[in-house]
Amino acid sequence: MAGVVDGTANTIFVGGAGQDHAVPQALLLKYANRHGLIAGATGTGKTVTLQTLAESLSLAGVPVFLADVKGDLAGMAQPGSGDGTHHQAFADRAAQIGLMLDYQAFPVTFWDVWGDKGHPVRTTPAEMGPLLLSRLMGLTEAQEGVMNIAFRVADAQGLALLDLEDLRALLVWVGQNAADLSLQYGNVGTTSVGAIQRALLVLENQGGDRLFGEPALELADMIRQDASGKGMINILAADRLMTSPRLYATFLLWLLSELFEQLPEVGDSDRPRVAFFFDEAHLLFDGAPRILVEKVEQVARLIRSKGVSLWFVSQNPADIPERVLGQLGNRIQHALRAFTPKDQKALRMAAENYRPNPEFDTADAIQHVGIGEAVTSLLEAKGVPGIAQRTLIRPPFSRMGPVSDAERAELISASPMGLKYGRTIDRDSAHEILARRAAGAATAQGQAPADDAGLFDMDRREYRNARRSEPREDIQPPRGRSSRSDSIVETFGKSLARQLGTKSGQAIVRGVLGSLLRGR
Template sequence: MRSVLDLEAGSIFVGGCGHDRGTPEALLLRQANRHGLIAGATGTGKTVTLQTLAESLSLAGVPVFLADVKGDLGGMSHPGDPAGKLHGAFAARAEQIGMALDYQPMPVVFWDVWGESGHPVRTTPAEMGPLLLSRLLGLTSVQEGVLNIAFRVADEEGLPLLDLKDLQAMLLWVGQNASDLSLRYGNVSAASVGAIQRALLVLEGEGGDRLFGEPALALSDLMRCDASGRGVVNILSAERLMNAPRLYATFLLWLLSELFEQLPEIGDPDKPRMAFFFDEAHLLFSDAPKALIDKVERVARLIRSKGVSVWFISQSPTDIPDPVLSQLGNRVQHALRAFTARDQKALRDAAQNYRPNPEFDIAEAIQQVGTGEAVTSFLQAKGQPGIAQRTLIRPPLSRLGPISAQERAALMAQSGMGPRYDRGIDRDSAHEILARRTAEAAAAAAEAARDGAEDTGSEFRQARRYQPGSAKPASSRKASSRSDSIVETFGKSLARQLGTKGGQALVRGILGSLTRRR
């Protein structure tokens, strides 16, 4: 009986193909970082295929990150149940494809943006950057330009953007100093600043503010193996996150970008350094601007040399833009239903993405394969596409389906990530620094106003004390006038003006200048 993992051949057993399903279909670990696609209609077995591939990569010592959009991947943390209702079907399939059904759990860590079904996962606005934030907020190109200015000024002024209130405070400052900034960076309109602030309020109302803060997620905590050498399976709870699809897509793209930017080049390793599964991948590209699609294409093309394997899971290959689809050399195509002319075109397009097999028509096979069966093609040893095969996907070794809240809580308690991430911290950052500068400027202005009022009162009292014969000669008054310094004269004039509208405008000028200092 075949094991799931053949380390001597450096391959993963995916399933059985051929007329009797006794011929093994395998994924070479050396080619796994050429990325992959899992596609198929709802209910055709995509999630089980995702689970089996994640299991195999974990057993090979490859850390995995995946999103659980339906809440049924938590079972990977427990072994399959020999007494369960699915065991009979799984045992029959395992015997048919010649596989040893060795039930076992995977090392799992749960994550959740809201910190409810997993450890909190956070990033900062500074790490996400203006491009992804613009996508997250649905900004126009003009508004994106204003957001870029805010980030640029924050960097120049030494104002860390660590959470949502930092970004909101920074935008308020930009709006108050729009005229000065427009001369340096281009037009900054109050309307654009207001639109960004409204988008941030919407994001905050959706709970997106939970995503931003510290401690930020460290990639090293995702790329771990357990004591037995199995890669840790990091499961992002995405059931609630899917209610904000733009937040879901932007977060996963940020994570992929961080992997790309932080990991060093390693060429073609014997196995991936990490595997990344992007479920509901069509959300990433839905209404996405060209700049974002270009970024995804660039990351997909270059991140393989950093040892990262990326798998896109969606209903149809047409959900993935062609420049990105061309980077996906390993493919598992579950059944597609061709009910409409558009469906038929998508079916033909999907069939054309495979290397032909003279034994069957690929387009017909894609319509005919049953649940748990797929048309597969994996890259060969020299990188050439494999011939399309009708493959019966192997059964999972871990439990198929969700786990209870008590089981999840127990796993979170022993993961070791709680002390590091469960409690947030609020460092001194842009919001606090700007608030402090504003308070200092207001105090200085108030003190100047009091000094001016005292000086004015003193002069008035001196005038009331005038006695006949006490006036100094004109020559003496002229000398005294000449002895007043320019600074004293300006100070007295400033004090007299503080109570007027012009004085109030001057105070605002002082506040602006103080907040502009580093």
């Protein structure tokens, strides 16, 4: 096989199957958006599999997003080398499965929440919404209720929540007016407000404040092709982000909700519009409330019609909730170890998800496949799961491993995304509006205006700005993003809106994962 993407059959070459690994094992592009699973113990080859699938999708013109947890996927921006460490092993493997090694670089855009190893990734509290923010900060049910009230008040009074200063100022106002708000929205405990403020401080100290601000990320800047027609490979530097697992999981869940909200229906297309790989996928569900898991399940089921391919990467299929796992039609299972009774049970459960192959025992194969080999089951014609195959995964065309700091810096400086996301914007929002209200009220009563720095913690703003690599600018361009509603409402958000007590025609659920309730 000379290439990876067969233009006639519109397939992606995954590897060689059969006893001698000479039988091509391919994934039909039209079924690539039926979602997939890449699983296996540490060191069994999951990263190479992820890299080769991302390469193949890019060659087919499909943009890709992936999280670089260990820092070794950045090498996709550079071509592989005939004299590299793995070259001989890859050359032997390519010959065995009938693949011509075509070393090449791929179009890569680097992203980083902290802005150190890529372009900054930002969103706003308004877009993330109270449910995800509550999970991010580990709030109790009562504190989450106060957070929902605060967001409702922000909508009702036209207070844009664009960064953590805005949210902090709003919570101060909510605490000061707790008695009046309790009559309208239910109990607002000042103790809960204080607890939320402390959680915000912890989040800020962990660097979470870097995630909030403007300009907020536009998904269109990820879902694009380069001049040659290759899909852009978006790599999120997640090695540092992984030290805050809750922040990592919340960011990925927010990204999933944004995908569902913004992308239009396309039905059954001949290839995905975009493919997302969620590495360390178990973090998406660890400690997540039931309603959040249910929404992820619903999105996994419904987002296929929007042309989105979701791939969950984890050590064990048991890390993924069963109803989410049931949506993953394409499966690549690297070796699982079974040293304990619990491991043996997980191994049996993993094997039960495959169509049996009479030539081998699936559970035994999963336990004994070698590095770079996997038990695969890919959707065939009419979406039927393929019979389990022992497959030798094809070697990558791009470099395996990290890039140097100089190479990364050169790629970042050459990217057009730097002009858009390189500098932060600080426009008029809740913090400034509430400060002006407080000053106006004090003036009307013949008192000296309140000290804004004391009331809304302006010193913290200066502290945050000092931590940013670029100075903030006081410009106020019209963006229209500060209170955007989610298209998920038309699909299944109405029932959740009723549960949360929203009034028809006045407020709708923002975001598939329980984002801001926005007044119409």
